[in-house]
Amino acid sequence: MGLVLPYANVDSSLRALACKAEGFGRNAIGGLHGNLYCVTSLADDGPGSLRYGCRQKEPLWIIFDVSGTIELSSYLNVSSHKSIDGRGQRIKLTGKGLRLKECEHVIICNLEFEGGRGHDVDAIQIKPNSKHIWIDRCSLSDYADGLIDISRGSTEITVSRCHFSNHDKTILIGADPSNIGDRCMRVTIHHCFFDGTRQRHPRVRFAKVHLFNNYTRNWGIYAVCASVESQIYSQCNIYEAAEKKVAFKYLTEKAADCSEACSGFIRSEGDLFVEGTQAGLTPMTSGISMYHPSEHYTSWKVESPSDALKHFLQHNTGWQSTMLPADNHPLVPQQPGVNQIIQEQNLDKRPE
Template identity: 80%
Template structure:
């Protein structure tokens, strides 16, 4: 388990954004004066930080299977043709909905920018990449529904203003797996921003920006769904910007949180409920009026007589602005806590710092990046 932090820097050594702000020097070509500094001392400009998968914008399909964490296998529409969204209409030829409902693998790109008003949930079928790079697309009205699907990548979209009961920006249920949500901006929905329930698993949420919202991310719907013990989710390099609660709230599942910045929550930052295992690593927690970051809720699983809370391990987290961590002193069941290295060999994590905070404020959510060229891929 000793390989869970520093050694993970090695796999990025050829990425051009890496430099000396890391505790381990990885490649001679970056061997210059910065490398002696501990990570906390990195300057506060984004150029001194390396974000994971920095190379994926060099060619279109380089995104596939580059997620870190539990969603790392997601290939999306890698093996399918391009599908061009040519209209902002809710349905019909050239619409996003038409592409998402098709059964074959598709890599969906946008030929225009603007707002797509969804009059009903937009169901996404398996083996789809919805790739908003190169344009600015906002989804409003309703949200995406990932139901009984696998290998879906959603990248560089905005979600705002979802209305109606049970309207989430991205709803992942039931039985969906190998999902990656990357660089999306999500705010102001009537229910949740991201819900992961009903035995959906192997999911990564990365570099997203969450704001203007109450119930942000729910993992595990209620104590009766004991099948949710299979849920595994990674959330990293996200910015939870004044959202009220659920960053995330977890029942049953295993969740790895690292290098996220959560500030000015309204109730709590992270909540561990029935049998959940949350590994919080090198995150920044900056309280507003509510000072306690971690909350525990006791609930009774349907197949268990005894009500239980969840487990939360904090390693290397930074608690600032008077934040109290709220960790339980007697973590009964600590031995049941998972470690991410049992499931994946590497991830990009560094000590939390002011520099990381600056980067997460600017490099999360929708990004103005050009649409990469689509280069032919070798036959799989």
């Protein structure tokens, strides 16, 4: 198709993912400097489980020696400097989701999230005060609350090549207008496919958000919503309406430290509105300074919104049947297969 896509070589070796995100999450290293932890059990907890690896304090690159469903009975808390790398297997998380609380440098790659239940249950919840996060090539659907929830001062985050489906409140950035500390938040969402989800692609309060090369179709209420002080830069995305024709929505709310209510701002550059879609843009208010992504990062790969891009996003987002690359990192010898990977630290023999 001739598309020039971002981070095309990250599957050449296991840890090539580190620092290859585009946008605000570009510095996320995950467990780059840690040993391998191999998930050998689909149990909710215990030695060899995903939860057991995620709670360890040291950096770890977490891989899987099994495929299947992990039924989470409670939120799975992810500690700092972790890569949860689902390449080479097919892992589905259900029941509850991942919680990234006061952590940094986390990479989540090639997982499925489906069927989360319970009050305030999100597939991936990022709050409070987490930073340098990259969520890549995940499939997310059918959770009780949101699919991705970013709030309470969490920032420097990228979401890329994810597939969102069968859901209502998709991505929330900024929980409510009382959290004025969310003015620091910065999020990039690119090359994602929002496939018939109803709203919040995303909904934003306070944050600076860069959307590029996403495909959003058949929403039920709106595509993107800007509220209190948010600045959304929408670049070369494809918006394809069904019954609801307006893509952009604005909601007026009052920040806790302000006397007057306001909405947010959306700037559209090179976006494609098809099937009768109306942008719904409002004029920029005089005196308002809208940020540009180039103020924060120097380069990113953006394609014109075309049929070729739409085809790619329909078929190459979400979980992928990708081989687990070899690990050339000096901490762990390269092995020919997952079953023969040598762990220098035998984590599953540590006491709880």
